Amino acid sequence: MDELSLLKKLDRVKAPPDFEQRVLAQLSLRKRKRVRARTLSLSLAGAFSTVLVLFIVISVFILPEKSPVGIADVEKEILSPAFKTEEMPRPSPTIPIIEAVDYGKEVRSLSKEPRTIYLLEQVSDEVSSTTKY
Amino acid sequence: MDEQELVRQIQQGDEMAFAEIVRIYKNRIVNFLWKITGDYQKAVELSQETFMRVYFKAHRYRPIASFSSWIYTIASNLAKTEMKKLRKFTVVSLDDVQNVIPVEASADNPGDSGLIKSLRNALNSLHPRYRIPVILKDIEGFSQEEIAEMLKRPIGTIKARISRGREYLRKELEKASSEGNTFALKEEH
Numbered sequence: 001m002d003e004l005s006l007l008k009k010l011d012r013v014k015a016p017p018d019f020e021q022r023v024l025a026q027l028s029l030r031k032r033k034r035v036r037a038r039t040l041s042l043s044l045a046g047a048f049s050t051v052l053v054l055f056i057v058i059s060v061f062i063l064p065e066k067s068p069v070g071i072a073d074v075e076k077e078i079l080s081p082a083f084k085t086e087e088m089p090r091p092s093p094t095i096p097i098i099e100a101v102d103y104g105k106e107v108r109s110l111s112k113e114p115r116t117i118y119l120l121e122q123v124s125d126e127v128s129s130t131t132k133y
Numbered sequence: 134m135d136e137q138e139l140v141r142q143i144q145q146g147d148e149m150a151f152a153e154i155v156r157i158y159k160n161r162i163v164n165f166l167w168k169i170t171g172d173y174q175k176a177v178e179l180s181q182e183t184f185m186r187v188y189f190k191a192h193r194y195r196p197i198a199s200f201s202s203w204i205y206t207i208a209s210n211l212a213k214t215e216m217k218k219l220r221k222f223t224v225v226s227l228d229d230v231q232n233v234i235p236v237e238a239s240a241d242n243p244g245d246s247g248l249i250k251s252l253r254n255a256l257n258s259l260h261p262r263y264r265i266p267v268i269l270k271d272i273e274g275f276s277q278e279e280i281a282e283m284l285k286r287p288i289g290t291i292k293a294r295i296s297r298g299r300e301y302l303r304k305e306l307e308k309a310s311s312e313g314n315t316f317a318l319k320e321e322h
Contacts, residue, residue, distance in 0.1 A: 004271050004299070006248065006249065006252050006306075007252065007256075007267075007271045007272055007302075008271070008272060009249060010168075010249065010252065010253060010256070011249075011253070012160075012164045013160075013163060013164050013167050013176075014160045014163065014164070015159035015160050015162075015163040015177065015180065016177060019155070019159050019177070019180070019181075020155050020156060020159065022181060023159075023184050023185075024148070024152060024155075026181055026185060027148070027185065027188060030185060030189070
């Protein structure tokens, strides 16, 4: 008698009598868990999308636009002692004008305020110098 | 009903077809896992998990291999993971648990002879790497090609492992026979 034939003669066990019921019960439980997990992930995805859309709407349409920088403010800054240093170059005849206005928007969008007219006037003391804008 | 037809129905979520598959395979899978783990309760747990995976992963089954080899593949993988977790070979004296395990009655069963007991102990002490292929080949009746496919190993490796496993069992039986049991060993060609 060799060990191979003996292997076939080893005891065999059976599944417990309620094995099928246990398996089917576990199946129902896991199916319910999967449905819950799927619902949760869809809800989270939906919530995230909503927050993202709200953020975009608020930042584009609701938040106030930046106002243009006044020329007087720039002048004050240039003339202030903190701005002047020994290495500061001779002021050039060109006066820098900082304008933080998007002309494209100003022209295209309809504003409730009366029409804004921009007057560009020469501020240099030297009459002969060219004013660049 | 044909097994392939049952699988097709399970793939569509049919629980009746699934219950039928459980009924057909439950004893075989529990027995297989018991032989690997040596622990009946663990074998029952792993069997339940095997059938869960059969249901939820039925869409992955391709009828290239037989359905039985696919189920045994799942069961083997679960058993290997469990044995790695334990990181030891559990040698369980079956006499201690014999009363609570439903053992199949068999007319061919020669009774609990000393030789059978020695073989059982030897199988329990064999490393899972060799135990699983030996059980699949010599007890469950799969071919070496099927076992190679199930365990995702080259066929040469499977042949070597089966050979080494049998050699180990043979040596253990020789040791047992020198302690009192007498039997004749035949070389398998």
